[in-house]
Amino acid sequence: MIALGLKNLGFIPLDDFIVEDHGDGQVLAAWLSAQPQPSSQEIEDAALLGPIPTLDDYRRAIQSHVDATPQQRAYDSGVTCSSYVNSTNPTWAAEAAAFVAWRDAVWAYAYTELAKVEGGTRPQPSVADIVAELPAMVWPA
Template sequence: MLYTHYQAAPAPLPARVRLPDGSTRTALHQLPAAALAALGYLPAPAAPTPGPGDVVEWSAGAWQVRAMTAGERAEQQRQARAALEAAVQQHLDATAQARGYDSILSACTYAASTSARFRPEGAACIAWRDAVWLHCHAVLAAVMAGARPTPTAAELLAELPAAIQWPGQGA
Protein backbone atom coordinates (compact mmCIF):
# COMPACT_ATOMS: atom_id res chain seq x y z
CA MET A 1 0.00 0.00 0.00
CA LEU A 2 1.18 3.53 -0.74
CA TYR A 3 1.00 6.45 1.65
CA THR A 4 1.40 10.18 1.32
CA HIS A 5 3.47 12.03 3.89
CA TYR A 6 2.17 15.56 4.21
CA GLN A 7 0.88 15.34 0.63
CA ALA A 8 4.22 14.21 -0.83
CA ALA A 9 4.12 11.76 -3.72
CA PRO A 10 2.73 8.35 -2.74
CA ALA A 11 5.34 5.85 -1.59
CA PRO A 12 5.59 2.78 0.64
CA LEU A 13 5.99 3.43 4.34
CA PRO A 14 9.62 4.04 5.27
CA ALA A 15 11.54 1.42 7.24
CA ARG A 16 12.18 3.93 10.06
CA VAL A 17 10.95 7.39 11.05
CA ARG A 18 12.26 9.91 13.55
CA LEU A 19 9.62 10.90 16.08
CA PRO A 20 9.25 14.44 17.47
CA ASP A 21 11.04 13.41 20.70
CA GLY A 22 14.12 12.31 18.70
CA SER A 23 13.54 8.59 19.02
CA THR A 24 12.90 6.40 15.99
CA ARG A 25 10.17 3.96 15.14
CA THR A 26 10.28 0.95 12.84
CA ALA A 27 7.56 -1.43 11.65
CA LEU A 28 5.20 1.37 10.74
CA HIS A 29 2.98 -1.13 8.92
CA GLN A 30 1.96 -2.45 12.37
CA LEU A 31 0.63 0.93 13.52
CA PRO A 32 -3.11 1.67 13.39
CA ALA A 33 -4.32 4.23 10.85
CA ALA A 34 -4.80 6.91 13.54
CA ALA A 35 -1.17 6.57 14.71
CA LEU A 36 0.08 6.77 11.12
CA ALA A 37 -2.08 9.85 10.52
CA ALA A 38 -0.59 11.47 13.62
CA LEU A 39 2.85 10.97 12.00
CA GLY A 40 1.59 12.53 8.76
CA TYR A 41 1.11 9.28 6.81
CA LEU A 42 -2.24 8.86 5.07
CA PRO A 43 -3.24 6.09 2.65
CA ALA A 44 -2.79 7.36 -0.89
CA PRO A 45 -5.79 7.24 -3.18
CA ALA A 46 -5.53 4.82 -6.08
CA ALA A 47 -4.03 6.39 -9.16
CA PRO A 48 -6.46 6.76 -12.07
CA THR A 49 -5.89 4.67 -15.17
CA PRO A 50 -4.53 6.91 -17.90
CA GLY A 51 -6.03 6.86 -21.35
CA PRO A 52 -3.88 6.51 -24.44
CA GLY A 53 -1.70 9.57 -24.69
CA ASP A 54 -2.24 10.55 -21.03
CA VAL A 55 0.15 10.80 -18.09
CA VAL A 56 -0.80 10.45 -14.42
CA GLU A 57 1.17 12.62 -12.00
CA TRP A 58 0.98 13.46 -8.30
CA SER A 59 0.60 17.20 -7.83
CA ALA A 60 -0.65 19.36 -4.96
CA GLY A 61 -1.63 16.32 -2.90
CA ALA A 62 -3.72 14.59 -5.57
CA TRP A 63 -3.42 12.57 -8.77
CA GLN A 64 -3.67 14.63 -11.94
CA VAL A 65 -4.21 13.34 -15.47
CA ARG A 66 -2.77 15.34 -18.34
CA ALA A 67 -2.06 14.82 -22.00
CA MET A 68 1.45 13.72 -22.92
CA THR A 69 3.70 16.32 -24.41
CA ALA A 70 5.02 15.73 -27.92
CA GLY A 71 8.39 14.84 -26.40
CA GLU A 72 6.85 12.30 -24.02
CA ARG A 73 4.87 10.75 -26.86
CA ALA A 74 8.02 10.49 -28.98
CA GLU A 75 9.93 8.88 -26.10
CA GLN A 76 7.11 6.39 -25.48
CA GLN A 77 7.14 5.45 -29.17
CA ARG A 78 10.95 5.15 -29.16
CA GLN A 79 10.84 2.81 -26.16
CA ALA A 80 8.05 0.70 -27.65
CA ARG A 81 9.93 0.43 -30.94
CA ALA A 82 13.18 -0.55 -29.19
CA ALA A 83 11.40 -3.21 -27.12
CA LEU A 84 9.70 -4.71 -30.18
CA GLU A 85 12.92 -4.70 -32.19
CA ALA A 86 14.75 -6.39 -29.30
CA ALA A 87 12.05 -9.09 -29.14
CA VAL A 88 12.35 -9.71 -32.89
CA GLN A 89 16.15 -9.89 -32.69
CA GLN A 90 15.92 -12.36 -29.81
CA HIS A 91 13.48 -14.47 -31.85
CA LEU A 92 15.85 -14.51 -34.83
CA ASP A 93 18.83 -15.42 -32.65
CA ALA A 94 16.94 -18.13 -30.73
CA THR A 95 15.83 -19.76 -33.97
CA ALA A 96 19.40 -19.85 -35.29
CA GLN A 97 20.71 -21.06 -31.92
CA ALA A 98 18.24 -23.95 -31.96
CA ARG A 99 20.03 -25.10 -35.12
CA GLY A 100 23.45 -24.81 -33.45
CA TYR A 101 24.52 -21.36 -34.65
CA ASP A 102 25.69 -18.62 -32.27
CA SER A 103 23.15 -16.11 -33.61
CA ILE A 104 21.27 -15.21 -36.76
CA LEU A 105 24.26 -13.09 -37.80
CA SER A 106 26.59 -16.06 -37.45
CA ALA A 107 24.19 -18.29 -39.39
CA CYS A 108 23.91 -15.76 -42.22
CA THR A 109 27.68 -15.67 -42.70
CA TYR A 110 27.53 -19.30 -43.79
CA ALA A 111 25.90 -18.22 -47.07
CA ALA A 112 29.49 -17.70 -48.29
CA SER A 113 30.64 -21.09 -46.96
CA THR A 114 32.36 -23.62 -49.18
CA SER A 115 30.39 -26.37 -47.41
CA ALA A 116 27.48 -27.83 -49.37
CA ARG A 117 25.58 -28.19 -46.05
CA PHE A 118 26.17 -24.77 -44.54
CA ARG A 119 25.91 -22.58 -47.67
CA PRO A 120 22.17 -23.29 -48.27
CA GLU A 121 21.43 -22.92 -44.55
CA GLY A 122 23.15 -19.52 -44.53
CA ALA A 123 21.15 -18.46 -47.60
CA ALA A 124 17.92 -19.65 -45.96
CA CYS A 125 18.78 -17.62 -42.85
CA ILE A 126 19.38 -14.48 -44.90
CA ALA A 127 16.08 -14.86 -46.75
CA TRP A 128 14.13 -15.48 -43.52
CA ARG A 129 15.89 -12.70 -41.60
CA ASP A 130 15.15 -10.24 -44.40
CA ALA A 131 11.47 -11.27 -44.54
CA VAL A 132 11.15 -10.93 -40.76
CA TRP A 133 12.72 -7.46 -40.62
CA LEU A 134 10.73 -6.22 -43.64
CA HIS A 135 7.50 -7.29 -41.91
CA CYS A 136 8.59 -5.85 -38.55
CA HIS A 137 9.48 -2.49 -40.08
CA ALA A 138 6.18 -2.38 -42.00
CA VAL A 139 4.30 -2.95 -38.73
CA LEU A 140 6.31 -0.26 -36.95
CA ALA A 141 5.70 2.19 -39.81
CA ALA A 142 1.95 1.51 -39.60
CA VAL A 143 2.06 2.11 -35.84
CA MET A 144 3.94 5.39 -36.25
CA ALA A 145 1.46 6.50 -38.91
CA GLY A 146 -1.43 5.75 -36.55
CA ALA A 147 -2.81 3.08 -38.89
CA ARG A 148 -2.72 0.39 -36.23
CA PRO A 149 -2.19 0.10 -32.48
CA THR A 150 1.18 -0.88 -31.07
CA PRO A 151 1.27 -4.67 -30.83
CA THR A 152 2.69 -6.49 -27.84
CA ALA A 153 5.91 -8.40 -28.47
CA ALA A 154 3.94 -11.67 -28.49
CA GLU A 155 1.46 -10.28 -31.03
CA LEU A 156 4.24 -9.08 -33.32
CA LEU A 157 6.15 -12.36 -33.10
CA ALA A 158 2.96 -14.29 -33.93
CA GLU A 159 2.50 -12.40 -37.18
CA LEU A 160 6.10 -12.66 -38.41
CA PRO A 161 6.92 -14.92 -41.35
CA ALA A 162 7.05 -18.61 -40.39
CA ALA A 163 10.31 -19.99 -39.05
CA ILE A 164 13.06 -21.04 -41.42
CA GLN A 165 12.47 -24.03 -43.65
CA TRP A 166 15.91 -25.51 -43.29
CA PRO A 167 17.25 -26.96 -46.54
CA GLY A 168 16.51 -30.67 -46.81
CA GLN A 169 13.52 -30.55 -44.40
CA GLY A 170 10.84 -30.18 -47.08
CA ALA A 171 7.92 -27.76 -47.06
Protein backbone atom coordinates in the same frame (compact mmCIF):
# COMPACT_ATOMS: atom_id res chain seq x y z
CA MET B 1 8.91 15.70 -3.68
CA ILE B 2 10.73 16.60 -6.91
CA ALA B 3 7.49 17.99 -8.31
CA LEU B 4 7.04 20.09 -5.19
CA GLY B 5 10.56 21.42 -5.55
CA LEU B 6 10.11 22.22 -9.23
CA LYS B 7 6.79 23.88 -8.53
CA ASN B 8 8.20 25.91 -5.67
CA LEU B 9 11.17 27.04 -7.76
CA GLY B 10 8.84 28.28 -10.47
CA PHE B 11 9.78 25.73 -13.13
CA ILE B 12 6.18 24.53 -13.39
CA PRO B 13 3.48 27.17 -13.68
CA LEU B 14 1.24 27.00 -10.64
CA ASP B 15 -1.87 27.06 -12.81
CA ASP B 16 -0.78 23.95 -14.76
CA PHE B 17 0.14 21.60 -11.92
CA ILE B 18 -1.38 20.47 -8.64
CA VAL B 19 0.23 18.65 -5.75
CA GLU B 20 -1.67 17.07 -2.88
CA ASP B 21 0.20 15.89 0.21
CA HIS B 22 -2.01 13.46 2.11
CA GLY B 23 0.26 13.48 5.17
CA ASP B 24 0.86 9.72 4.96
CA GLY B 25 4.05 9.89 2.92
CA GLN B 26 2.18 9.76 -0.37
CA VAL B 27 2.09 12.78 -2.61
CA LEU B 28 -0.29 13.07 -5.53
CA ALA B 29 0.92 15.27 -8.37
CA ALA B 30 -1.05 15.92 -11.53
CA TRP B 31 -0.96 18.13 -14.58
CA LEU B 32 -4.02 20.21 -15.16
CA SER B 33 -5.02 20.18 -18.78
CA ALA B 34 -7.73 21.43 -21.07
CA GLN B 35 -7.73 17.93 -22.61
CA PRO B 36 -10.43 15.53 -21.43
CA GLN B 37 -9.22 13.46 -18.52
CA PRO B 38 -9.53 9.66 -18.64
CA SER B 39 -12.34 8.04 -16.70
CA SER B 40 -11.54 5.91 -13.67
CA GLN B 41 -12.42 2.83 -15.78
CA GLU B 42 -9.93 3.88 -18.48
CA ILE B 43 -7.26 4.33 -15.82
CA GLU B 44 -7.98 0.89 -14.35
CA ASP B 45 -7.93 -0.71 -17.83
CA ALA B 46 -4.59 0.93 -18.62
CA ALA B 47 -3.13 -0.28 -15.33
CA LEU B 48 -4.15 -3.86 -16.17
CA LEU B 49 -2.34 -3.65 -19.51
CA GLY B 50 0.93 -2.74 -17.85
CA PRO B 51 3.56 -0.45 -19.29
CA ILE B 52 3.43 0.35 -22.99
CA PRO B 53 6.29 -1.40 -24.81
CA THR B 54 9.03 0.80 -26.23
CA LEU B 55 10.68 0.48 -29.63
CA ASP B 56 13.68 -1.00 -27.85
CA ASP B 57 11.45 -3.67 -26.24
CA TYR B 58 10.31 -4.74 -29.72
CA ARG B 59 13.83 -4.57 -31.17
CA ARG B 60 15.29 -6.74 -28.41
CA ALA B 61 12.50 -9.33 -28.67
CA ILE B 62 12.71 -9.56 -32.45
CA GLN B 63 16.50 -9.79 -32.41
CA SER B 64 16.33 -12.49 -29.72
CA HIS B 65 13.92 -14.42 -31.94
CA VAL B 66 16.21 -13.96 -34.95
CA ASP B 67 19.25 -15.18 -32.97
CA ALA B 68 17.38 -18.12 -31.38
CA THR B 69 16.12 -19.46 -34.70
CA PRO B 70 19.46 -20.70 -36.11
CA GLN B 71 20.27 -22.22 -32.73
CA GLN B 72 17.76 -24.91 -33.78
CA ARG B 73 20.45 -25.93 -36.29
CA ALA B 74 23.35 -25.71 -33.79
CA TYR B 75 24.55 -22.27 -34.89
CA ASP B 76 25.53 -19.93 -32.04
CA SER B 77 23.52 -16.98 -33.36
CA GLY B 78 22.19 -15.28 -36.46
CA VAL B 79 25.58 -13.71 -37.08
CA THR B 80 27.29 -17.09 -36.98
CA CYS B 81 24.71 -18.67 -39.29
CA SER B 82 24.84 -15.85 -41.82
CA SER B 83 28.65 -16.06 -41.91
CA TYR B 84 28.32 -19.40 -43.73
CA VAL B 85 26.61 -17.85 -46.76
CA ASN B 86 29.75 -18.34 -48.89
CA SER B 87 30.73 -21.65 -47.34
CA THR B 88 32.16 -24.38 -49.55
CA ASN B 89 29.88 -26.80 -47.71
CA PRO B 90 26.65 -26.70 -49.76
CA THR B 91 24.40 -27.55 -46.79
CA TRP B 92 25.79 -24.73 -44.63
CA ALA B 93 25.72 -22.26 -47.51
CA ALA B 94 22.08 -23.12 -48.28
CA GLU B 95 21.08 -22.78 -44.61
CA ALA B 96 22.86 -19.44 -44.35
CA ALA B 97 21.24 -18.11 -47.54
CA ALA B 98 17.80 -19.21 -46.33
CA PHE B 99 18.44 -17.65 -42.93
CA VAL B 100 19.61 -14.30 -44.38
CA ALA B 101 16.52 -14.11 -46.63
CA TRP B 102 14.26 -14.95 -43.67
CA ARG B 103 16.01 -12.45 -41.38
CA ASP B 104 15.50 -9.72 -43.97
CA ALA B 105 11.82 -10.66 -44.30
CA VAL B 106 11.41 -10.53 -40.49
CA TRP B 107 12.82 -7.01 -40.21
CA ALA B 108 10.92 -5.80 -43.30
CA TYR B 109 7.69 -7.06 -41.69
CA ALA B 110 8.55 -5.44 -38.35
CA TYR B 111 9.22 -2.04 -39.94
CA THR B 112 6.06 -2.28 -42.06
CA GLU B 113 3.98 -2.94 -38.94
CA LEU B 114 5.74 -0.10 -37.08
CA ALA B 115 4.76 2.28 -39.90
CA LYS B 116 1.14 1.12 -39.59
CA VAL B 117 1.15 1.80 -35.84
CA GLU B 118 2.77 5.21 -36.31
CA GLY B 119 0.29 6.00 -39.10
CA GLY B 120 -2.70 5.06 -36.95
CA THR B 121 -3.86 2.20 -39.20
CA ARG B 122 -3.00 -0.49 -36.65
CA PRO B 123 -3.22 -0.54 -32.87
CA GLN B 124 0.07 -1.11 -31.07
CA PRO B 125 0.50 -4.87 -30.57
CA SER B 126 2.10 -6.49 -27.58
CA VAL B 127 5.69 -7.63 -27.95
CA ALA B 128 4.58 -11.28 -27.82
CA ASP B 129 1.96 -10.66 -30.52
CA ILE B 130 4.39 -9.06 -32.98
CA VAL B 131 6.93 -11.88 -32.47
CA ALA B 132 4.15 -14.44 -33.09
CA GLU B 133 3.22 -12.64 -36.34
CA LEU B 134 6.73 -12.76 -37.80
CA PRO B 135 7.29 -14.88 -40.90
CA ALA B 136 8.17 -18.50 -40.23
CA MET B 137 11.67 -19.78 -40.98
CA VAL B 138 11.74 -22.51 -43.58
CA TRP B 139 15.05 -24.35 -43.60
CA PRO B 140 16.22 -25.99 -46.84
CA ALA B 141 15.72 -29.75 -47.05
